[in-house]
Amino acid sequence: MTRSLDTYRTLGRSGLRVSPLALGAMTFGADWGWGSERDEARQIFDAYLDRGGNFIDTANQYTNGTSERLVGEFANGLRDRLVIATKYTLATRPGDPNSGGNHRKSMVRSVETSLRRLNTDYIDLLYLHAWDGTTPVDEVMRAMDDLVRAGKVLYVGISDTPAWQVARMQTMADLRGWSPLVALQIEYSLIERTVERDLVPMAAELGMGVIPWSPLASGVLAGKYTRADLDHGGGSAEAVGTRKNVAAANGALSERGLAIADVVKKVAAEIGTTPSQVALAWTMHNPAVTAPIIGARTPAQLADNLGALDVRIPDDALAGLEEASAIELGFPHEFLARPMTRNVMFGDVKLETRT
Template sequence: MELDTYRLLGRSGLRVSPLSLGTMTFGTDWGWGADKDEARRIFDAYVDRGGNFIDTASQYTGGTAERLLGEFARARRERLVLATKYSMNRRPDDPNSGGNHRKSLVASVEESLRRLDTDFIDLLYVHVWDGTTPVEEVLRGLDDLVRAGKVLYLGISDTPAWQISRMQTISDLRGWAPLIALQVEYSLIERTTERDLIPMARELGLGVVPWSPLASGVLTGKYTRADLAHDGGTDNPEGTRRNVAAANGSLTERGLDIADVVRDVAAEMERTPSQVALAWTLLNPAVTAPIVGARTLGQLDDNLGALDVHFTDGHLADLDKASTIDLGFPHEFLARPMPRRVIFGDTRIENHA
C-alpha cells in the first residue's frame, strides 16, 4: 500500500489516502509543535508521495495550523482533500463563540475559509458534541453550507453512537447531506470505540478516521514508568506532550504495558513501534485513514512505513491479548452459547458481512 493507493471515504465517491496528515503539530503556539519551516517540509513530503487527505481544525494551535495549511496548499489546492472542524471555543468570554449551534457553525466556517485561503472546505466535521444544541439545528445548518457550496462533505467527531445514528437517519429521511466520516480516538490503548461507534459507522456508511492512533505518543515507546510521576496533565493542549498524553488518559500503567508489547513485536518484525501501532489500526475494515501527526520530517517518514507492515497471526495474537477490552452488554451476552442457542436452535448461518 502507498499514499497514492486511494480509498473511498464512507458512503461517498471521495478518494482519500490511507493515512491522513494531521496538522495539530503545525505551529509552536502550544509549546510543542513544528515551526513553519519544518511544517512545510512535512507537508511537502506527504503530498509529494501522493498523500491528499489533510486534517486540521478551527483552533489547532490557536488558528496557526489552518493559516499555515492554507499557505502550503495554495498551489495544489484542487488535488487536496482539506478537512477541518468546528465547535471549539474561539473567544473564552463569548458564550456563542463555541459549540455546535448555527451561529458558531457559520462564524467558524467563515474564519476557516479565510485562514485556509479557499472558497470551499472539502470535509467539515462537527468537532465534539456539546450536548445542548438540537440535532435538527446542527444538521440543517450543515446542509445549508453544503447547498451554498462552502462545504462539500460532512463528518462528525467525538459524539455518542446513538446520537450519530439518529442524525444519519434524520438526514436520510429529510434528504439532507449525510455524514460520510467519523473521527474518533482509536488505538491499541483505546479500543472502546469497537463497542458501538465503529460498528455503527460501518453499518451507516461513515468511514472511520482514527485520531491519536499512537495514543499521544505512548505507543512509540518514548515514555517510561518514570513519566507516570506527572502532575495529571492539563485541561488544555498547551504545555508539554507528556501532559497532553496524561490528560488524554493514554499515559497510564496499562498504556505502558501495551506499549511494551508493541515494542517487542516491532523488534521481532524489524519495524518501529510507531509503524506497528499504526498498521494495526488499518487492519480494521471500518477504518479508512488513521491521522498521523508528526512534529518532524523524520517522524513522518517513520509513520509512512506503516503502509508496508505485514503481521503474522502470532504477532496479532500478542497485540490483541495485551489490549483487548470487554465489549460489555449486550455484545458479550449475545455472543454466549445460551442466547445463540435460544435464537438459532440448530440452524447454522454463514454471515460474510
C-alpha cells in the same frame, strides 16, 4: 499487498478519494509550546504530498488558528488536488457564549473564518468536532446541509460524539434528504479500543469512514515514555503545555498503556520495524478504518509513520497485540454472544451469516 499514499480509498458512502494515512496539522505552529515552526511544518507538508498524499486534517482552533493559516499558505497553487478537512465547535472568543458549540451560529461563523485562514472558497470535509450536549440534532444537520448547498462545504462528518446520537443524525439526514455524514473521527488505538463496542460497527453499517485520531496514543505506543514518566501529577485540562502533559491528561500515559507499548515494542523487534509502524499498521488492519491521522512534528517522524504502509503484522503477533489490549465489550454484546443466548435464539438452525 503493498500500500502507498497514492493508492486511494473512498471515504465512507461518498465517492471522495483519500489517502490511507491522513496528515494531521495540529502540530503546525508552535503556539501551544510543542508544535513545528513554519519551515519545518512546510517540510512535513511537502514530503507528504511528494509521496502522493492528499488528505489534510486541521481544525478551527488548532494552535490558535495558526494551523489553518499554514495549511492555506502551503496549499497555495495546489488546492484542488487536496482534500482539506477542518472542524468547528471549539470556542474562539473568551466571554462570548456563542463563539463555540455545535449550534448554527457557531458553525457558520467558524466556517467563514476557516475559509479565510485556509485561503480557499470551499472546505472538502467539515466535522462537528465534539458533541456539546445542548444543540438539537436537526439544527446541526440542517445547518450542515445549508453549507453544502451553498458550496462552502462539500462533505460533512462528525467527531467525538456518542454512537446513538450519530446514528440518530444519520437517519434524520437520510429521511430528510440532507447531506449524510461520510466520516467519523474518533480516538482509536491499541490503548483506546472501547470504540469497537458501538462507534466502529455503527460507522461501518451507516456509511461513515472511520478516521482514527491519536493512533499512537500521544506517543505512548511509539515508545516515547517509560514508567519513570508516570510521575506526572495526572496531567492538566489545558490544551497547551508539553506532549507528556497531553498524554497524561488523555489517559494514555498509564501503567496499562505502557504495558501495551511493551508488547508493541516486542512485535516491532521481531519483525524488524518500529513501534510506531506496528501501532499504525494495527489500526489499518480494521476494515472499517479509512485513514488514521498521523501528527508528525518532524520530517523524520513523518518518514517513520509512513513506513507503516509497508508493514504486515503476522497472525501470531497480531493475536498477541489483540490479547494485550483487549477490552470487555459489555452488555448487550457479551450477552448476545453467549452460547446459551444463541441457543435459545437459534436452536438447531444452521445460519450462514454475511459480513
